[in-house]
Amino acid sequence: MNNIIIDYDSTFIKVESLDELARLSKTSSAKVNNKIKEITNLGMEGKISFSESLQKRIILINSDKEDIEKTVSFLKKNISESFIRNMSFIRKNHNKIFIVSSGFHELIDPIVKEYGIISQNIYANNFLYKNNKIIGFDNENPLSMSKGKVNILKNLKLKGDTHVIGDGFTDFEIKKEGYAKYFYLFTENIKRDSIVKSADYSLKSLDEFIKIYK
Ligand SMILES: [Mg+2]
Incomplete structure (x- = not known):
């Protein structure tokens, strides 16, 4: 049994969903x-x-539910081209595909569910609301902390070979910490040169993954 872990921001979709929420709010x-950029850099x-x-x-960002709806409509039009092309591969393999993201369910689930991904296989953060306004997030969710993706995989205890597809260091970290056999750097939307050396494969598109995986 194989498992395919897929990142969301800049992988399943072309953009970073939280940045788009900020822009469209x-x-x-x-x-x-x-x-926001300043804070992102301080974090990095x-x-x-x-x-x-x-x-x-x-x-x-100070968003509300209406801003989220607007962002979801935008994201639906910004799915990575090779994911759109390979919707049938994703649908066919949906039981072995997991979406693991430090983004938010509200900005992920409506998009990936159209590709047959089931709720139980989507790991992401949750917003906290007050009167329809986002006031924070569930800070007990492992994905809201550093090494979040590693800890999700650790808890999943998946059997078989695990393949991780993503564009960032935190995706590679899953393999680095021993919870995946292969890390595929996804470069269709962005190529982070600092991670190229760490990748088992560099993918210009999902088509390339499908060829290797088969
Ligand atoms: Mg990403």
């Missing part, structure tokens, strides 16, 4: 977007923790 402004430099960075960005 009613409260969006250049000032807010710059501040390790000056603040992942959960602190997430908390700060969500407060700044």
Whole structure:
């Protein structure tokens, strides 16, 4: 039995969903977007923790359920081309495909469910609301902390060979920590040169994965 772990942002879809939520929200402004970038960078430099960075960005984004709906419509039109092309492969293999993302269920589930992915196989964060406004997230979810993806895989205790497809370091980290056999760097949308060396395979599209996997 094989397992296929797929990242969401910049892999299943062309963009980063939280960035799009920030951009499409009613409260969006250049000032807010710059501040968000600053916080993202502080996180990447390790000056603040992942959960602190997430908390700060969500407060700044200041979105509501209407902003989420608008973002979901946008994301539906921004699925990676090779995922659209290979919808039948995804549907056929849906029972072995897991979506593991540090993004949010609200911005992921409506898109991937159209490809036959079942709820139990989607791992992501959850927003917390008050009067339809997003006020934070469930900070007990492992995906809201650093090494979140590694800990999800650790808890899943999957049998057989695990293949991870993603564009980022946290996807590679799953293999690095011993919870996957192969890491495929997905470069259709973005190519992070710093990770190329760590990848077992570099994929320009999902078609390339399907060829290797078969
Ligand atoms: Mg990604």
